[in-house]
Amino acid sequence: ETVLTQSPGTLSLSPGERATLSCRTSQSVRSNYLAWYQQKPGQAPRLIMHGASSRATGIPDRFSGSGSGTDFTLTISRLEPEDFGVYYCQHYGGSPLFTFGPGTKVDIK
Amino acid sequence: EVQLVESGGGVVKPGGSLRLSCAASGLPFSDYPMHWVRQVPGKGLEWVSLISGDGGSTGYADSVKGRFTISRDNSKNSLFLQMQSLRTEDSALYYCAKGRTYYYDSSFDSWGQGTLVTVST
Numbered sequence: 001e002t003v004l005t006q007s008p009g010t011l012s013l014s015p016g017e018r019a020t021l022s023c024r025t026s027q028s029v030r031s032n033y034l035a036w037y038q039q040k041p042g043q044a045p046r047l048i049m050h051g052a053s054s055r056a057t058g059i060p061d062r063f064s065g066s067g068s069g070t071d072f073t074l075t076i077s078r079l080e081p082e083d084f085g086v087y088y089c090q091h092y093g094g095s096p097l098f099t100f101g102p103g104t105k106v107d108i109k
Numbered sequence: 110e111v112q113l114v115e116s117g118g119g120v121v122k123p124g125g126s127l128r129l130s131c132a133a134s135g136l137p138f139s140d141y142p143m144h145w146v147r148q149v150p151g152k153g154l155e156w157v158s159l160i161s162g163d164g165g166s167t168g169y170a171d172s173v174k175g176r177f178t179i180s181r182d183n184s185k186n187s188l189f190l191q192m193q194s195l196r197t198e199d200s201a202l203y204y205c206a207k208g209r210t211y212y213y214d215s216s217f218d219s220w221g222q223g224t225l226v227t228v229s230t
Contacts, residue, residue, distance in 0.1 A: 033214060035216035035217075037154075037217075043222075044204055044220035044221065044222055044223060045154065045204075045217075045220055046220070047209070047216055047217060047218045050209060050215070050216040050218075056209075056216075056218060057218070088153065088154055090154075090216065090217075092214050092215060092216055093213075093214030093215075096156070096170060096171070097156070097159065097168050097213075097214070098144070098156035098159070099156070100153055100154040100155065100156065101153075102153050103153050103154075
């Protein structure tokens with residue numbers, strides 16, 4: 001069973017700063033089947049990144065994804081006020097079929 | 110624009126049943142796998158179930174296997190989740206979500222706003 005670990009648990013940053021979020025999987029992820037979601041309070045999650053490094057439709061280029069194997073990173077180059085929220089990584093196509101990480105909260109410092 | 114609207118949530122006693130629905134619009138519904146994902150308020154996301162575009166293949170999390178049944182009616186652009194033998198730990202906000210591609214093993218690119226299920230005496 002693939003387990004996802006995200007760090008840090010909380011990231012306190014100011015607008016304009018760079019955010020680096022980590023996601024580690026307990027087993028190697030085939031074909032980089034790793035996605036990132038953003039969730040704001042009271043809202044449904046929104047797909048940010050799929051295939052580890054492909055931005056979803058409408059996602060600005062300040063968001064970038066990288067990594068392979070068991071270590072993945074979501075980077076927000078310059079935080080905008082609307083970027084604050086909780087970010088979840090997800091492994092898909094593994095065992096179990098779909099697994100989410102516990103989330104990283106990005107809040108305003 | 111894809112729209113997914115869930116309904117059917119409510120309060121039910123342990124051991125009871127509930128049927129959730131998700132009405133989809135703005136997409137060729139039968140082309141995509143669909144999912145149910147749940148979230149205890151304030152907690153993380155848990156994938157619950159998946160159904161292929163033609164309805165011929167399904168999958169379940171171990172936590173709900175044998176108790177929940179996913180189905181779809183492509184003629185009505187609708188997704189369902191029949192939940193039986195409900196437990197207190199099934200209490201959560203249930204989202205329906207659309208697979209990003211035709212393949213079942215893809216991320217989820219559209220989500221509804223969720224319907225709340227509370228299992229309590």
